[in-house]
Amino acid sequence: MKKMLMPSMMCVDILRLREHLDLFEKVGVDALHIDVMDGHFVPNLQLGVDYCRYLASATDLPLDYHFMVEEPEKIIPWFPIRKGDLVSLHVEGTGHVCRALDAVVKKGAVPMVALNPGTPLSVLDELYDMIRGVLLMTVNPGYAGQTMIESTLGKIERLHAILAEKGRTDIGIEVDGQVGKNFARMLRAGAGLFVLGSSDYLDTDDLDLLAARTAGYRRLLEAEA
Numbered sequence: 001m002k003k004m005l006m007p008s009m010m011c012v013d014i015l016r017l018r019e020h021l022d023l024f025e026k027v028g029v030d031a032l033h034i035d036v037m038d039g040h041f042v043p044n045l046q047l048g049v050d051y052c053r054y055l056a057s058a059t060d061l062p063l064d065y066h067f068m069v070e071e072p073e074k075i076i077p078w079f080p081i082r083k084g085d086l087v088s089l090h091v092e093g094t095g096h097v098c099r100a101l102d103a104v105v106k107k108g109a110v111p112m113v114a115l116n117p118g119t120p121l122s123v124l125d126e127l128y129d130m131i132r133g134v135l136l137m138t139v140n141p142g143y144a145g146q147t148m149i150e151s152t153l154g155k156i157e158r159l160h161a162i163l164a165e166k167g168r169t170d171i172g173i174e175v176d177g178q179v180g181k182n183f184a185r186m187l188r189a190g191a192g193l194f195v196l197g198s199s200d201y202l203d204t205d206d207l208d209l210l211a212a213r214t215a216g217y218r219r220l221l222e223a224e225a
């Protein structure tokens with residue numbers, strides 16, 4: 001899968017949403033990351049159906065949904081998921097991962113699974129044929145502005161090696177949690193899809209600085225290609 005830069009919308013100042021969307025379109029980010037939290041799977045509530053409907057009508061940028069919810073198979077059909085959007089659901093949230101992935105495929109979106117930092121990669125063994133990406137959480141899901149869990153860097157490397165051995169370059173590795181500060185290390189480890197949250201990215205309200213930071217991350221991606 002191609003390498004992607006994806007701002008995390010929960011970190012965008014809601015009162016300046018339109019300005020941010022215009023900037024993201026202008027600087028050419030690849031998708032917008034949407035954190036959906038249900039207050040059960042994670043101890044927080046975030047971005048709902050109406051907000052996503054607004055975003056889907058306000059921009060043609062693809063949306064990268066991250067469902068941190070219990071029983072995602074019940075909730076995914078509520079969302080205005082478009083063809084070409086990306087959808088990650090946590091394997092820890094459901095006993096029916098395959099059914100939940102089916103719900104994503106039915107929408108014409110890119111099916112992906114997300115893993116908490118403590119969930120081993122072996123859970124993917126039965127899923128490789130059904131997915132086009134794996135979102136590796138590099139912090140515990142639920143909040144922006146935490147500290148990266150160091151062991152997750154080795155996990156990115158190990159998944160990268162497994163995918164290379166299987167010849168599955170079509171499966172992308174997404175990283176989420178303190179990505180900005182650790183961008184170069186994550187890229188070297190084999191990550192390809194980068195969620196840019198409060199870490200060295202959306203912690204500023206200076207849009208020129210944000211444009212410069214986006215260009216800086218893009219240069220790092222291009223240098224690695």
Ligand code: DX5
Nearest residue numbers: 008141142144145178197198
């Ligand atoms: C955390 C969310 C992230 C969040 C990352 O549970 O999934 O998308 O925005 O924010 P930072 O980059 O601040 O860790």
Ligand code: ZN
Nearest residue numbers: 035066176195
């Ligand atoms: Zn996320």
